[in-house]
Amino acid sequence: MEAGTAPRQTTGSKTIADLLPKAAELYGDRVAQKHKVGDEWREVSFRRMWEIAREIALGLVDLGIAPGDRVCLLGNTRVEWTWVDFAITVTGAVVVPIYPTNSPEECEWVIGNSDAVAIVCEDAGQLAKVFQVRDRLPALRHVITMTDGAAITLDELRERGRGRDAELVRRYEAVKPEDPYTFIYTSGTTGPPKGCVLTHGNYRAIVDSVGERELFRGDDDLVYLYLPLAHAFALLVQLGAFDTGAPIAYFGGDTKRIIPELSETQPTYLPSVPRIFEKIYTLVAGNVDADTLRRATEVGGRYHDLRVAGAEIPAELQEAYAKFDEALFKNVRAAFGGRVREAVTGAAPIAREILEFFWAAGVPVLEGYGMTETATAATTSRPEAHKFGTVGKALGGVELKVAEDGELLVKGPNIFAGYYKNADASFGAVVDGWLHTGDLATIDEDGYLSIVGRKKDIIITAGGKNLTPANFENDMKQARWVSQCVMHGDRRPYPVALITLDEEEIVPWARSQTHPPIEDTSIAALTQNEKVRELIQAEVDKANAKYAQVEQVKKFAILDHDLSQETGELTPTLKVKRNVVNEKYAEIFDSLYG
Structure with missing residues (x-):
């Protein structure tokens, strides 16, 4: 369960624009990315990732992409997504991600509302959505494909980039913390999505705050990433890993292969939505009688509470734990690859009983809280400081308070710069630096935050x-x-x-x-x-x-x-x-x- 104990090292970048160039310089030939081609996991070093992103970036410059331009990115989580994301960023342009599950009309809304001048699509299937609505998008000048389809290919873009000079350094060094880094369109449970304007300073601040958690501890660690990079959660995980030199294994594209791929890659850190934990827990609960499951969770919970606290574990408890470990817990750890030091669940609530079970099994699944408007995160739980049923304490530099009507307010350098073309005066409003989250919450005497529900729900x-x-x-x-x-x-x-x-x-x-x-x-x-x-x-x-x-x-x-x-x-x-x-x-x- 333990891995990655090297001292924390970061790029020290001023913005997200200079993060990858600094990572390439600092971490060089260390593995940055693992991705699956057929049945083989291939590796990309930090140096190589920067070389590829640099060529794509110079190709974008050759197309006329200027600082501040919006460029959309439509595709699944894969290494090419990341190369293009950093390429757009180092040109000084603004990344506008689009979920690969979006309909043509939903894609049209994001492209049109953001005034995007270019879009990079994963494949012919995603290109088809754009071509279906392109005649209604007058600002869209360029359509590019990562793999196949009737558009400029990444290889062609990289070839254009190889023929240019090194003006890129001037571009990314000119980016300031207050400049927009990305427009992330909220998935919108009501009404059309709103484009959250997030600055380089917002994400650099939250990367620093998360870095203090020491989630990523260098090249002995490995993050397994299947979450959509169009979502703020996955984006923050990726930035945090690369900032500290930790490699990422990108899922092969089939969600039904996640569990086998966890066994193949053996990650130390797993960010996820609750569903994967709920499914594994349901499987266990369906095959173990309720009394045994309750007793195992109780014994395992006490064992790991003492272990994490550095306290002595009584022989009787060790013996009881060993029996449950042999019969149950070791199989649960094996399902995650056997090396997971910590998993985090977010984007939706999860039942306390599930968290307590995985803690007992030696797979700490911890909750945090945040939203797109907080540059992903605002609170975190730690193995050594958590209360199940809460979403942890405020990250460094973040302040929390509860308004008289029970609404959670958040303040900090991670608070977004507003909605693009939409000055919403209700949910998402920032008053005197405090973001009105729309969530109902309580904060206990130890500073732990509990989310009660949504005001509108x-x-x-x-x-x-x-x-x-x-x-x-x-x-x-x-x-x-x-x-x-x-x-x-x-x-x-x-x-x-x-x-x-x-x-x-x-x-x-x-x-x-x-x-x-x-x-x-x-x-x-x-x-x-x-x-x-x-x-x-x-x-x-x-x-x-x-x-x-x-x-x-x-x-x-x-x-x-x-x-x-x-x-x-x-x-x-x-x-x-x-x-x-x-x-x-x-x-x-x-x-x-x-």
Whole structure:
């Protein structure tokens, strides 16, 4: 579990524009990137990464890209994304990432709203989205492809760059901390996405704050990255790793291969959204009886609490832990590659029970808090200083306070410079340096932050009771059979829920039934099956037991398909778009009050 104990070293860059040139100079031939080609993991050094990015950058200059121009980047997480990202940055231009799951119309909005003059696409599939809307984008002058398709290729761009002089140094040295570094468009659970203007100073400050955490400790460490680089979370992880000389292994492009690739790469640090941890926990909980799981979590938790504190571990506890370790915990660690020192979960809430289990197993999964408007992060948890159920304490240089109405306010050098072409006076407003986050929160006497819910998500029943839907929803998502859960009940007499089934779990269960057998195991049929409804009812009853009667879900409906990004119900980070769900399934919700 332990790895990477070298003293912390950083590039000391002034902005993000000079980070890669300094990293190449400092770390040279050390491995910066690992990426999969076929069945082989190939390596790229810091020096080589800079050579490639420099050629792309000079090619962009040859195309006429000027400092301050916006250049969009549309593609999955891969090494080419990173090369292009740094190339745009060192020219003094502004990176505008677009999620690869976006529709042509969503791409059009980001390209048009940002006034982008160029876009770099991953492949022919992403190019097709741009070509479909290009006639409505008069500012867009250049379309480039990373791999294939009818556009300028990266190889052609690099060739153009090789013929230019070294004006690049003048460009990236001229970039100031207050200059825009990236426009990140929020995934938008309501309304069109807004472009958060984040400066070089914002990200340099948050990279420094995260660096104090010593998440990355040099070339013995390895980060496994599958999160979309269009999201602020993955971007910060990448910048933090390269600033300290830690290499990154980029996933091969297939999310179903994440677990096998963790075994192949053996990372020490894993940033993730909750779903991967929820799935592994659900798998364990489905194969270990509840009493054994509870006892194992209790024993493992006490063992690691003492170990991290440097305290003596009683022989009796060591013996009990060794038994659970042999039977359970070592297999959990192996699922993550066997070397994970720390994992971080973000972008959505995760149940406390899941965090406690992984802590007991020797895979610390810790929460932080932040948003795009805080340049990704604002708080962090540490192995030696954490409270499960909270999202940790403020990062260095960041201040937190709770307003009279319960809204969390954040202040620091990481606070964004506003929304591009959109002076929003409500959520996201910055007043006297304090960002109004839109999140309801509490801060305990030790400085640990707890997020209660979103102001706009609060349900007020017809009886005037305020409900935070995320609590019940997260409880339900722990259930083996449940994929998504959405509570509904604003201005209604009682709360109800819309539930979707986890196909990977429910279908094998249905096929195993014999008394009587279930003939049709399609999801559409299972949603109507009485035995399935009994299963889900038991999970609803279990979750309801935690809440007062007025807060309990009285009725539920099972949807005959899962929520998805493609159908517009989830954001790219898999958050539910409540307004879309409430509107799309209004008839179903209405029927629960009939």
